[in-house]
Amino acid sequence: MLILKVAKRGLAALGFLVLGLLAVVVARGLTWKAPAYERPTQLAAPTPVDGERAAQRLARAIGFQTVSNQDERLNRWDQWDALQSWLQTTYPAAHAAMGREIVAGHTLVYTWTGSDAGMPPIVLMAHQDVVPIVPETAGDWTHPPFEGRIVDGVVWGRGALDDKGSLVSLFEGVEALAAKGFRPRRTVYIVCGHDEEAGGRGAAAAAALLKSRGVRPAFVLDEGGLALTEDPITGQPIAFIATAEKAYATLKVEARAPGGHSSAPPGETAVHILARAIDRIASDPFPLLFDGPGAETIRALSGKASLLQRMVIGNDWLFGPLIASQAASTPTGAALLHTTIAPTMLEGSPKENVLPERATALINYRIHPRDSRASVMERARRDVKGLNVTLTWLPTASDPHPPAPTDTPQWFQLAALARSATNAPAVPGLTSGATDGRSMTILTDSVYRFLPFLITPSELETIHGVNERISVANVKRGSEFYARLIATMAG
Template identity: 40%
Template sequence: MKLALKILGGVALVVAILVGVVLWNTSQFGPKTDAQAAITLPEPPAVDVAAAAESLGAAIRIQTVTYASGDPKPGADQPWIDLQAALRERYPAVFAKMAMEKVLTHAMLMTWTGTDPSLPPVILMAHQDVVPVNPGTDADWTHGPFGGVVADGYIWGRGAMDDKGSLIAILEAGDALAKSGWTPKRTVIFAFGHDEEVSGRGAQEIFALLKSRNVTPAMVLDEGFAVLYNFPLTGKPAALIGVAEKGYVSFQITAATEGGHSSRPPRDSGAVRIARALIALEEKQMPADLSAPPFNEMIQAVSPDLPFMTKMAFANQWLLGSVIAGQVGGDASANAIVRTTTAPTMLTGSIKDNVLPQRASAVVNFRIHPNDSVASVTQHVKDATAHIAGLTVTQYEDGIGSEPSPVSATDSEAYRVLEAVARATGGGEVAVAPALVIGATDARYASAISKDAIYRFAPAIYDDVDLNGFHGTNERLSVDNLGRMIKGYAQIMMALCS
């Protein structure tokens, strides 16, 4: 009896200590507060936001649509010529201050040389092209997709958010600064690619050119994230600053077989082996990593807004890590930011129901987490399917794939300025967190000249309805957001380059 009581007492003590440790860790879990944002943002010159909204509408009406790599084809590039003429006409002050270089004919590289050219420059990016509107969906738009209508507090049309909003806001900010007599100490560069939505060759060439000039920037800023009105993890607003983006590679897995009549099928045919390969890849996912940046830093930064149980779980990964990993892995959006994802996309077999395929194949698309590389994914695909006979694995269309970007710094002056602008954009109270961009942007090419200073953020607040417009129907930007963006870009230039 005494012994039983002693054991019970011991267990109770262990449980109490455990609970104490869990609660202590939870209470200590929070954003890093390293002298964060002792930055007072400068007050930028006033702009006429209504006139800026009309400029954005005019830019939307010029249909710089790209469909395939190599667009715009020679002879089909009049919209790019028209867009640039319109920009030059609307923003004469900044065009007068900045030297213009055209790269691959239509990509724009504009340089405002600072009074101290030895300082690393700041590079602001946007792209001139837009994605097409799905045929047959024009009538679903409240205002025509290329009408550039300003109504109900919004500028409506394809490109309003992606990415002519940033293009116009950066030029508005630059033009207002130029007119105000402001002169940068640090060089300011605008890099406006012409084909981001298809291949980004314009941006690729711009960064190759800057690399040849040994340019190492203090900051590169492109599209990617913004202030999200409803951040799914917390259910509250959060400003996300993209500090990295995933890589991209696809593999074709092929099984060659004899083919023949389906009345006398072999066991384990090519089609079946392809199916087994897909199941093997589905069941052997690449590892999730909740402790790597930017995911761990993002969770820390938004932790004050997390529900208590979620915060407790993240604060005690030594105990609850497998529980969280299971939950994160079961949510498609969360899963995409903690691991390299596996997505079978194209399947081919025979062309008739009674004919066995002579060649069955599947294409599997991987979005590569910064922990992995094209080489490690290649090895993973081979390992996971090694037990299935007669398969060949090749990179799809002989593509070279794109490596994940490096993860940029969150303790630099550039990040602190962005953090201050992001917080101000969100109204002053919002959590600001580094994050991983899962799509591809032109910023990936900036890796050629920087390993730690590339960020993806627009100083705007997007709600769930706004986000549906990205590449979808009823793309629109609120006039308020255009005002926030102009102000934010101006503050970034003034804070970093004055």
């Protein structure tokens, strides 16, 4: 009897607990509001730019084959020189207004000196180089990649979106302002890296130069986010402004064992050991956590989500793991929520009948802002414990930086500018790719990544791929965006 009584009381308590929990979940869901990433903000008057003319200039810029090859010795540096002198002749007012320096061989650093030396400057970035055309896909292009053809209101060619569209728009904006006699109050720096697609040493040199001069910018803007005509959650237009990027780091795994003839192999060779090490590392993924800039994007989008979705997102203290596993149903979604592990290159014996004394693998990580090279290394070491392997980072490995703030006047100005250019709500996000902007984190935390273009998901896929293109309307949009940004932030 006593047992029954206790059990009854226990059940009643459990019932109350469940009811209470349900009430909390429902209440939080009903009252849940997406965080406010936008605020009414005064913007400078727009400066109109001739979109057709800007598009023709972009088409011309695409014609310079500033292709960054894996082996830099293959680069045609005369193409960078030609692009740079073309910029000088095409944008005379901009070049009369700004000082121009070249660092690291071909990276451009422009200075548009402000009238108020006491105000912290801003830095705007766009890179000059593009990725190569994959030979096997050369025939798949509707229009040749380096001819810059304009067909039915669309500019075709490598770099149209990444990143010559931005480079040309930036100069269009500055030219329009300079031509009408605009003078900035704060200093505006324009940094155009020459090797963003091959490591970004140019931007790093530019950042070091600015640091040596004591430059502490209030704001840096580079590529990385953009506006999409339909976001994956609500299907509505959305302007993603990346506040952080994942760090790029490649781990070298090296196994050693006695070599010899493959006709009499020992039980365990360097290849066996290496294979085991890779398998252990890759089978121990980083946990998917619902926090950081990737989670901020989902929260921001939830304002327009269904009641049920809001109920779940409003209770992320309870449903965090569920949201994370849902978001991670695609590789792109998963990449936003954790550090990724991708084994890419393998090397063993140079001959089929020789046992290798040394076998190596490269594992490419994209480190989430919550992790670091040290924590990734610690995890990998734990995974390979007991195996005869060494782990070392390649020299290009870097640590992630903390996300840029989303509660400063600069953020709200950028969000309002993005909204006015694209008519889409601005939300923060995380970019999985690396940008030149990361080099500027030695100067400030406020590094944002956004291309002022409103593009379709199919246009997005053309970046680094076949049929890269941008609409003339977007070139006009981008040009007017940069003019208004400078007039608003530096005016």
